[in-house]
Amino acid sequence: MAKLVGKALVAQGGGPTAVINQSLVGVVLEARKFPEISKIYGAKHGVSGIVNEEFYDLTQATTHNLEQVALTPASALGSTRDKPDIEYCKKMFKVMLAHEIRYFFYIGGNDSSDTCRIVNDQAISQGYELRCIHIPKTIDNDLVGTDHCPGFGSAAKYVAQAFSGINQDNRALSGVYIGVVMGRHAGFLTAASVFARKFEDDGPHLIYLPEKAFDQKKFIKDVQTNYEKYGRCIIAVSEGIQDKDGTPIMTSLAAGEVEKDAHGNVQLSGSGALGDLLAELIKAKTKIKRVRADTLGYMQRSFLGCISETDKNEAREVGERAVQFSVWHNVDGSIAIKRVGDYAVQYELIKLEDVAGKTKHMPDEFIDGDNNVTTAYKNYARPLIGELPVTDRIASPSVHKIIGG
């Protein structure tokens, strides 16, 4: 089969990550090496830039500029929450055809892989030769078929460093602290708070994941037990925690209306509500006075200056591999990371339909009871996050009392 010759189009969809531009730059720089790719365009704001025919000509970006962009958090091309249906994909397809796009790379989560799948099906049914490659990214780490997702490691590093600092802060000024972490359906990111623990009594003392039913009474009891034991209690809680019937705790605790998006999802990020409601619950049900809540917020996915080296390198390489697979092997699919050592990875191309619209949850072996994670999780996540900055406690004896008893 003759090599497909034409333009390439790259786009970024969904929530940004700290390394999503590494993948973008990986695509662009790798694409420049192939004579089969005449030009490389970047769609502004994901699929919406395709239907609106708004492209950057990335052929004209300098390598220096691209390398600076690679270090910058959050989708440099712009992103979108549009979730294309078949009609939308047809519009995209029309524009791509007009610009003689032959290679389409979409960096995103499972919605983006679904978009790739639909565009690919359209192309096949219309006899238009187009390579469609989905490049994974998500801080939630919830894509199936891949060992882990680019973007997760850096977000997890942020969460670990945040809770590590919180752990010191809460030791200095004790009380109950609730930190709300992103992750609507999967608890991988919340679980990363475990890396803040160094000493036996370090926090987080309780870790709540969306995978385990959240019971308010049990929660209060566990907070009290830990507070009595350590004189303090740090809680890492996923924004997506649900009760045993699958109702988001955010909904059951909120007195009034909660904001929902077009898909009927309750607004979880961009508000401190869940943390505040849990803090109020603790204050109401216990005698603990100092109860504080932070919602870690958008810093988790876009804080400047907190990058996992492994994540950064892999995010670059999935972009490069996407181009190589499409040009050399003339195939469509989704790039997956396969763990082949401790720690080593290989990249493979899996079928779009095997990723599209599916969500991976924390496997049981990563979850310890209803408020902790296992060593298996730590072994899984540690190489993705890398080494954390040093922390230590004062190691010297107490002075014998002269006055006091």
Added chain:
Amino acid sequence: MAKLVGKALVAQGGGPTAVINQSLVGVVLEARKFPEISKIYGAKHGVSGIVNEEFYDLTQATTHNLEQVALTPASALGSTRDKPDIEYCKKMFKVMLAHEIRYFFYIGGNDSSDTCRIVNDQAISQGYELRCIHIPKTIDNDLVGTDHCPGFGSAAKYVAQAFSGINQDNRALSGVYIGVVMGRHAGFLTAASVFARKFEDDGPHLIYLPEKAFDQKKFIKDVQTNYEKYGRCIIAVSEGIQDKDGTPIMTSLAAGEVEKDAHGNVQLSGSGALGDLLAELIKAKTKIKRVRADTLGYMQRSFLGCISETDKNEAREVGERAVQFSVWHNVDGSIAIKRVGDYAVQYELIKLEDVAGKTKHMPDEFIDGDNNVTTAYKNYARPLIGELPVTDRIASPSVHKIIGG
């Protein structure tokens, strides 16, 4: 006058900072060089550890352990919110006398300098020779008599990096974003969000400080103007914003009761309430749909891994200088940083009564109108924060449209 010989006692008070342990370690390591100081004790949890006679014998800490502790955020000795009155200070004094403490170093904000002052007065009135040195720290940067406060630079760096990431995130997925920053009375920290701006249209587009009366109507108008101009609007707002009568906006927006501390201060940190209330206000008064709020929270003062080099070095040196002043010059006072070049500093000792209980606000020359800061502020704060990680935008032309108009 003969040199005072005896034990030294060091303690940490108030809210932690990311570099407060640099000052602690500066005191300990410097104190070890002086034969006048026989032992160095560390009080657990600030002044409360003194009245309870709970001390570490830091003489026995290894240098390695201390250097690791220096890199760790948040008061390693533990902190306290206790604000001693004269009776409390007398109790402290009794314990210090029993342990033959001759040098007292208290690392803290203006409450801590006031404690030093009272302890010092007590010592004088009882004819007990004791050197009392206050070592400044506060992320709020609101101590008088010093050019700036150790702890501020690192917190400001965190705020700048947070808003820089948010700026990219908000460009990728547009809307209104509110970031609530610590600072009850002084806006220095909120102002540091200005360093997120690189290009003309970068956010934060609006910066609200406690020093300027906050007008809700004007606020809504300004948000709308910026949203229309840029298609997005990022707002940095101090937790301490007040209306023209000095009422905290937190109080005027909240429907129900707000939590107050022993001093009658409204609880501002450890809750997402102010951000959420402002977001609701914008949603109610405009047609803007995507409005998100984050409260930057305790990460501002204790995030692991975001340290200003200047801040780190100065925090160490104020600790070292405190010991030198007290031993060589046999005087009491508060360490102040004097800016003597661009950028260079010297350290001096100022009177405790000149710092104690006083609050510095942003000077007028740092404030630009009711929602911006000046270049004078940027010149003041930039060397304290240091260089930020690189960010960049894609610099390539748009592709000419074939289909669209």
